Amino acid sequence: MTSELPDLSSQWPARAWVDLSAVADNAATLSSLAPDAGLFAVIKADAYGHGILPVARTLADAGADILGIAQLVEAVGLRAALGPGPRIAAWLYGPGAPLEEALTADVEIGIGAHWMLDEVLAAASRTGIPARVHLKIDTGMARGGFSPSEVPGLPERLGPAIADGAITIASTFSHLASGDIPDSGTTERQTALLLDLARELRDARIDTGPLHIAASSGVLLHPSSHLDMIRPGIALYGVSPDENVAPAARYGLRPAMTLSAPLVRVREVDAGTPVGYGHTYVTDAPTTLGLVPVGYADGVPRIGSNILQVSHRGRRVPMRGRVSMDQVVIDLGPGSDARVGETVVLFGDPARGESSAWDWARDTGTIAYEILTSVGARVPRSHVDGPPAADDGSAGAAGGSGTARPADQAGPISAGGPAPAATRSPGPTETGHPVPAADGRPVQTADVPAAPTAGAGDTGALLTVDAPTAADTRALAGRLAGVLEAGDLVVLTGPLGAGKTTFVQGLGAAMSVAGTIASPTFVIARSHRSTVGGPDLVHVDAYRLGGLDELDALDLDSSLEEAVTVVEWGGGTVESLAESRLEVTLHRPVGEVHVVDGPADLSELPTEEPRTVEVRAVGPRWAGVDLSALVAAS
Known part of the structure; x- marks a missing residue:
C-alpha cells in the first residue's frame, strides 16, 4: 500500500501537445514587430495552460529579457525549478506573501500600492537583498497600480529607498483596457498618460527604468504603444487576442497547443436516436457516432454542447448531445469507416483544418484565454518541437505533406523520425498511443529511418562522432563550420529530439551570423547574414516544401551560391541543389521514450544519452578534404 496515487499520466487517453518551436517562432515574430523594444514574455497561469517550465526555458533560450508571471508564488516555484539565470518578475500577491523568499530566489516584484511598497522594503531590510521592483501605474482600468493622483507623492517614498540601495526600479508599466479595439482612442490616451506620469x-x-504597456493586442495593433518593452502573452502561444481584428495567420503566428484524444467507441445509429443526457440532440438521419474520452473536467466547455466542432481525419465534425464530465459524442457522418483508436483533435491549428481555441471561444461566447487555461490539470502536456502528428495524412494535416510529421529537437522526449515522405511509417508518440497512418488507422510500430544513402560521387568519407549532450552537438557543428565555404550544402537527418536545430545553432555561432536560429518549421527558411564578412547561413525546412521550385521562390536574402545552406528533413529531396554535399545524420537511442507531462518532470530528464552523429561527404567538393578533426576533437 502507498500513501500516494501512482502517476498514470503516460496512460491518460487525452493529451495536450505543446509545440515549443511554435512558441520560439512566435516570440521572434512578435519581437520583429517591435525591433527596438525588449521582450517581457508573459507566462502566467502555467504559461496559459501550456506548461510553465518547458515554455520558460524555450523563451529564455529565444532571448526574452524578462519572464513575467502574475502570481508571486508561481514565480518562486519557477525559480526553484529553473535555477539561476533568466530574469523572472511577478506582480500579484497578498499581504504577508513570501517576499523574503522571492528576494532570495532573485524574483523581481511588482508594486502598485503603498502597502506593497511597505512590505517589499521590509523584506529587503530583513534579508539585506536589494529589491528589483516593477512600478505599476493605473492609466485607466481601476485595477492594480498606483493611481495618477498618487504618482506625485511617490518620489518622496521611492527616492530615499533608492538612495539607500533598498530598491531599484526595473521597469514602470501599465495595462491597456481596450487594446483589441483598434480605433477606440483609449490605447493612445493610456499610453500618453503613462509617458506623462x-x-x-x-x-x-526617479529612474523609472524601461516603460511598457503593450500586451499582445498592443503589439499587434498599436505600434505607438511599444515603448521600451513589449509584454505579449497569448500571442506567444500563437493565438490572437481577437481574431476578428488581428488574425493570427496575418502575423505568421502559429498555435502551440493541440488537444487530442482517441476514439473509444464507434457505432452506427438510426434516425431518431437520442444522444446523451437530457436527449438534447436526436439524430435526424442514420449516421455514425463516435465517443471521445474528454469532457468538461478536461476543459471542454459544457456550454459548447451541440455547438462545438472537432477534427477527425482532417475533417471537422460536430459534437452531439451534452458534454459530459469525462466524454463527448461526435457525429462522424453516415457510412463512416472510422475505427477505435483513431485520433480526434479537439482544437489545434486551423491551418491543418482543425478547430482553433479561438473558434471554440467564439462559439461559446468567451475568449481564447479561457479555453487555453481551462484545459484540465489531469490532461498531460507533452512538449515537442514541431507540429504534433496529425490525425490523418490528408491535405490539411500537420506538415501538409500527406504524412504525419513528428516533432524535432525538444530534448529527449520521444523516439522515431521521418523517412522519405513516400515511404515513411508514422512512429509511436510519447504516450505509446499509435500515431494514425495516412488512412487514419492506428500504426503500432515504426521503422527508424536509415542514414541518407550517398549518391553518385560519394567520396566514401563516413565519420561517426559521439555527441551525448546539446553542448557536444553544438561543438561538433562549430568544428564543421571551419571547413564549410560559400555554396556548400549540408543535409540534416535525424529522429525526434536528436538535435538538428541545436546543430544549426552551433554552426551559426561558429560562423558568426546574425539573428536567432530556431526551428524553421513555420517560415520554411531563414537567411542569417554573416557579421564578419564570411558566408551567410541559409536554414531551410524541406518538409514543408512541395518541391525545389518552392525553395527558389522563397525570395531569400542570401543566394545559395553565396551561403552555406543547411536543410533539415532534406534527405531524398534537396540533393540536386548541389553536385556535392555533406549528409549529417544525428542518431539518438531508439526506444528511449521520455514523457514530458507537466513542468516538474522536465527537470528530471537525463542530461546525456548515447547520441552519435554520422558525417558523410558526397561529391567532388569533398575529395581530399580531411574531416578527421571532427573525430579527433570529440
Missing part, C-alpha cells in the same frame, strides 16, 4: 517621476530624479 513617467516624465513626472524622472523630473523628480
Whole structure:
C-alpha cells in the first residue's frame, strides 16, 4: 500500500501537445514587430495552460529579457525549478506573501500600492537583498497600480529607498483596457498618460527604468504603444487576442497547443436516436457516432454542447448531445469507416483544418484565454518541437505533406523520425498511443529511418562522432563550420529530439551570423547574414516544401551560391541543389521514450544519452578534404 496515487499520466487517453518551436517562432515574430523594444514574455497561469517550465526555458533560450508571471508564488516555484539565470518578475500577491523568499530566489516584484511598497522594503531590510521592483501605474482600468493622483507623492517614498540601495526600479508599466479595439482612442490616451506620469517621476530624479504597456493586442495593433518593452502573452502561444481584428495567420503566428484524444467507441445509429443526457440532440438521419474520452473536467466547455466542432481525419465534425464530465459524442457522418483508436483533435491549428481555441471561444461566447487555461490539470502536456502528428495524412494535416510529421529537437522526449515522405511509417508518440497512418488507422510500430544513402560521387568519407549532450552537438557543428565555404550544402537527418536545430545553432555561432536560429518549421527558411564578412547561413525546412521550385521562390536574402545552406528533413529531396554535399545524420537511442507531462518532470530528464552523429561527404567538393578533426576533437 502507498500513501500516494501512482502517476498514470503516460496512460491518460487525452493529451495536450505543446509545440515549443511554435512558441520560439512566435516570440521572434512578435519581437520583429517591435525591433527596438525588449521582450517581457508573459507566462502566467502555467504559461496559459501550456506548461510553465518547458515554455520558460524555450523563451529564455529565444532571448526574452524578462519572464513575467502574475502570481508571486508561481514565480518562486519557477525559480526553484529553473535555477539561476533568466530574469523572472511577478506582480500579484497578498499581504504577508513570501517576499523574503522571492528576494532570495532573485524574483523581481511588482508594486502598485503603498502597502506593497511597505512590505517589499521590509523584506529587503530583513534579508539585506536589494529589491528589483516593477512600478505599476493605473492609466485607466481601476485595477492594480498606483493611481495618477498618487504618482506625485511617490518620489518622496521611492527616492530615499533608492538612495539607500533598498530598491531599484526595473521597469514602470501599465495595462491597456481596450487594446483589441483598434480605433477606440483609449490605447493612445493610456499610453500618453503613462509617458506623462513617467516624465513626472524622472523630473523628480526617479529612474523609472524601461516603460511598457503593450500586451499582445498592443503589439499587434498599436505600434505607438511599444515603448521600451513589449509584454505579449497569448500571442506567444500563437493565438490572437481577437481574431476578428488581428488574425493570427496575418502575423505568421502559429498555435502551440493541440488537444487530442482517441476514439473509444464507434457505432452506427438510426434516425431518431437520442444522444446523451437530457436527449438534447436526436439524430435526424442514420449516421455514425463516435465517443471521445474528454469532457468538461478536461476543459471542454459544457456550454459548447451541440455547438462545438472537432477534427477527425482532417475533417471537422460536430459534437452531439451534452458534454459530459469525462466524454463527448461526435457525429462522424453516415457510412463512416472510422475505427477505435483513431485520433480526434479537439482544437489545434486551423491551418491543418482543425478547430482553433479561438473558434471554440467564439462559439461559446468567451475568449481564447479561457479555453487555453481551462484545459484540465489531469490532461498531460507533452512538449515537442514541431507540429504534433496529425490525425490523418490528408491535405490539411500537420506538415501538409500527406504524412504525419513528428516533432524535432525538444530534448529527449520521444523516439522515431521521418523517412522519405513516400515511404515513411508514422512512429509511436510519447504516450505509446499509435500515431494514425495516412488512412487514419492506428500504426503500432515504426521503422527508424536509415542514414541518407550517398549518391553518385560519394567520396566514401563516413565519420561517426559521439555527441551525448546539446553542448557536444553544438561543438561538433562549430568544428564543421571551419571547413564549410560559400555554396556548400549540408543535409540534416535525424529522429525526434536528436538535435538538428541545436546543430544549426552551433554552426551559426561558429560562423558568426546574425539573428536567432530556431526551428524553421513555420517560415520554411531563414537567411542569417554573416557579421564578419564570411558566408551567410541559409536554414531551410524541406518538409514543408512541395518541391525545389518552392525553395527558389522563397525570395531569400542570401543566394545559395553565396551561403552555406543547411536543410533539415532534406534527405531524398534537396540533393540536386548541389553536385556535392555533406549528409549529417544525428542518431539518438531508439526506444528511449521520455514523457514530458507537466513542468516538474522536465527537470528530471537525463542530461546525456548515447547520441552519435554520422558525417558523410558526397561529391567532388569533398575529395581530399580531411574531416578527421571532427573525430579527433570529440
